[in-house]
Amino acid sequence: MPRLTLRSWLTVMACAAGLIAVSAVSPARAETALSARTSWLGNSFGFGDGTWTQINITAIAVSPDGKVYTNAPWDESGAEASVYQDGKMLGFAGGTHGWGNAGGNAIAINRKYAFVAIAVGNEKGHLVAPGVWPEKGKQWFGISRRLIADPKRVAPFQPAVNNADPHAQLAAGFLMLNEVPTGTDAEIGGLAANDTTLYAANTARNRIEVYDAESMQRKASWDVHEPGRIALAPDGTVWVLSGTRSDAAPRIEHYTASGQRIEEQLTLPADTVAVDIAVDAQGRLLIADNGPRQQVLFFTKHDGRYAQSGSLGERGGIFSGVAGQPGPRRFNGLTGVGVDARGNVYVSTNGIGPRYAPIGAGLGATLESYAPDGKRNWQVEGLLFVDGAWIDPDPARPDSVYTGNKRFELDLSKPPGQDWKYAGFLSNRFKYPDDPVFHTDQYPGLPIARRLKGRTFLYLTDMYADHLKIYRFDPRHDGETAIPSGFIAGRERGVAKVPNAPPGGDWIWRDTNGDGRFDADEFTLNTSGAKLAGGWGWWVDTAGDIWRARDTKGIYRFRFGGLDAKGNPVYAYSNLTQYPVPQPFTEVHRAIYDPASDTMYVTGYTADAPTLRGFWKEVGRVLVRYDQWSSGKPVPRYTIALPWQPDGKPVVTIIGLTVEGQYVFGVEAVGAVHVWDKDSGKELGVIRPGPEVGRASGWVDVPNGISAAKRSDGEYLIFVEEDARGKVLMYRWKP
Structure with missing residues (x-):
């Protein structure tokens, strides 16, 4: 910023x-x-109708009917957490920008709520209200729960300290996971949800935390090294990226819903940099590879082991062929992947990847939808x-x-x-x-x-x-x-x-x-x-x-x-x-x-x-x-x-x-x-x-x-x- x-x-x-x-x-x-x-120049929408494509997208969640919910640490006009469908911006959540608030790098949805990873500060101690902002010198990282039908509306799960204060209303729907000294990175690296349960990757604490989706009370946790993105499979099991902060090549781990490790035979190709993971209705894994391939990799289970069964995107992405020439399936800095009930695949990019502090919001956000046959359905761009x-x-x-x-x-x-x-x-x-x-x-x-x-x-x-x-x-x-x-x-x-x-x-x-x-x-x-x-x-x-x-x-x-x-x-x-x-x-x-x-x-x-x-x-x-x-x-x-x-x-x-x-x-x-x-x-x-x-x-x-x-x-x-x-x-x- x-x-x-x-x-x-x-x-x-x-x-x-x-x-x-x-x-x-x-x-x-x-x-x-x-x-x-x-x-x-540079944006799918000019704000003539009040809409624009945000300048960065670092995480997405996709509903069965093809609505895409996004998140990012920063959008200059407050659209860090936005909603898109069929190539249009439907709106944004708000409350993730300014007055101590910032977006984050994770988002999840169920049929009732959107769970948005956010950060809360106090503007160098100028914002003071217990329970609303952290004390001077401290910062919070956690989850804002919103109504999925209208993400601008907070879905509170605790009393507001002051019902007349909109910031206190936001706080009533905020679950604080980490309180750390200002300037410390303790963001939430991944989220996944079903109608009863919310899974959160507490990357800094090296654990997956499990919450009741209604009460937001913690039910369980288990240890994972630097967990990041999470995906829930149709059978209720949990896929997690691990080693996402310090390891050069994050790994993919599989767990039961209660946290028992499932030993899977899944080997990623050399040079893969996995940044997001999704599972479709058939149990096929989709892995966003932000390494030199710049592709979405598909893995299907056969004879008890997962093997690569396809890919989406030109190998090398935007840097293949005529280097720098954009076009369908020419990805550039993958940050997110998701899939809807019809098998359409959604890919977000920002020119660099989900974790690159100096310039993440300066290289241009794109969000694309692809049909099962690989043809692009639509695209929105916020490039400048x-x-x-x-x-x-x-x-x-x-x-x-x-x-x-x-x-x-x-x-x-x-x-x-x-x-x-x-x-x-x-x-x-x-x-x-x-x-x-x-x-x-x-x-x-x-x-x-x-x-x-x-x-x-x-x-x-x-x-x-x-x-x-x-x-x-x-x-x-x-x-x-x-x-x-x-x-x-x-x-x-x-x-x-x-x-x-x-x-x-x-x-x-x-x-x-x-x-x-x-x-x-x-x-x-x-x-x-x-x-x-x-x-x-x-x-x-x-x-x-x-x-x-x-x-x-x-x-x-x-x-x-x-x-x-x-x-x-x-x-x-x-x-x-x-x-x-x-x-x-x-x-x-x-x-x-x-x-x-x-x-x-x-x-x-x-x-x-x-x-x-x-x-x-x-x-x-x-x-x-x-x-x-x-x-x-x-x-x-x-x-x-x-x-x-x-x-x-x-x-x-x-x-x-x-x-x-x-x-x-x-x-x-x-x-x-x-x-x-x-x-x-x-x-x-x-x-x-x-x-x-x-x-x-x-x-x-x-x-x-x-x-x-x-x-x-x-x-x-x-x-x-x-x-x-x-x-x-x-x-x-x-x-």
Whole structure:
């Protein structure tokens, strides 16, 4: 989950409750509404009808009639536990997000209840009510019981300490299994239920616990090493994954309903990483394999032993054939498997698997249904989180769009929401395990794509503008995969888990041998004498130079040094230019340079328009265009007072900026885009989210959350990061 300021946190909480519709904002000054069509990328639903696909799915439970109940630790707008059927989102449970609550990695259902694994905290001691929240310094892990007919309704099994308090009502239906010090992982690893009994995998305690499904009183328990997912067979026996936390390859164990071990002859294929298990009506086992196979494996019992009897999915999943190309049966990071009474199989994925803390919610959730013959029935996708979009700079692909770790293709002849197609997943953890997407905690990153020396490169800034990742492409050998090529590190903390990274941060890495791995001899430390970490502005210009706006330290320019023998862009501390903070600024937060006209657009704060505590990702309050930037005596052409209403509800500030064609585009923190003429500085008007997305946007919570592209017919596509509901907004505007 992104780290937020108090104002961001309160706004996101309001957004999670559906309270932010930017059309309701009352600007401090009159504005001209620009006529634009709103669409989006990356989610099956745009929120026009109030629905969206959650950004992560780590567990599923399937009802006999094909309803799929999901769970995950986090969805930005509170849909951690949701319900889907026939390719539609039916609703979500709520009460799993904010005010101390979080989702989890397990869910089970019977004919009456949904049992949802959740976590409960106290917001660093700010939430105080005995029996409702844990004491300061403690955290709870347990199970929330909901009515299956309406999971928003708690199914209490103990008195509420205060019937007037909705949080106390939630607590009346919460079974606490583990109370641990804050920061300790003691989550529930698996759940399974029938009409009388609930089985819970208490992974941290190395046991299966058995509860009465009505009274929620514990009836029994038995020891299992690090138990995870659980499945109940038609004969009442219990299948359990064991060794799910520390073992490289979890095992499958079989027990009677009372916990006696049943010795089965069941051997998983080599390299299998079992992450979930289900049993169909015929007693056939379905095992979700998140290893290199990326398949669902079927096992059937013959002559007293279980043998593999089939599989669902292409072997290798999305990484087979053209690596990164999505499609039916091309799974990517399996997290869950289930089956309904008709034999339809349901598979959830999130791009990585059920246990990967740094990025689990950043690689994209999918939920799919397959008929018994393997044909896909339906799919829903929630592919983007803390992500932006940038048009492909390859002139042969004008309808291709990059995000932080995906590629989409557009067909603008189609209606909003149907005008995009998921075309490529860029991160290949099997071939390039050193990819910093898997070793930094700032999600894949915000994209800038450039065409240099006839080749396409992707530059990704993180949501705190700390570092810059650089990727190259080799479609002939790597399909859609973005190959790690370069990296400019900021502070030590953000890059501490990058393989072989030298201590202290502030280094440059380049893949000099072309293998995509971070070898120890490929790092160059900053020996310039001045620390270069810090600052909010990254920009890569069309000539390949990298610009870094560093608050009070000025503007730094890494000059593009061509391509090395392996096709990597070359940047070096020895080829770095520093520019002082230009007048009238006291701090610079963005610096956007156009080499074709030698023009620089700088934003930040001045003595007359100072910064305000708590507003730290914004571009600032003032924009100045400078001509003849490289002359040594840049000439200010105009100054713009940017929208700044910090006491607005929601606040009105500009958090992202880009320049394209004839215009400067700036986005407010809740998705509204201001457009200025880049020659005169005159504001033309504002574009706000349309009915296609419910006239709503979540918080733009990143410093590089807007881009624009002018098409050959004069239309502009404007892309805006949208935290709340798993997508990127796309505005279509023709002046």
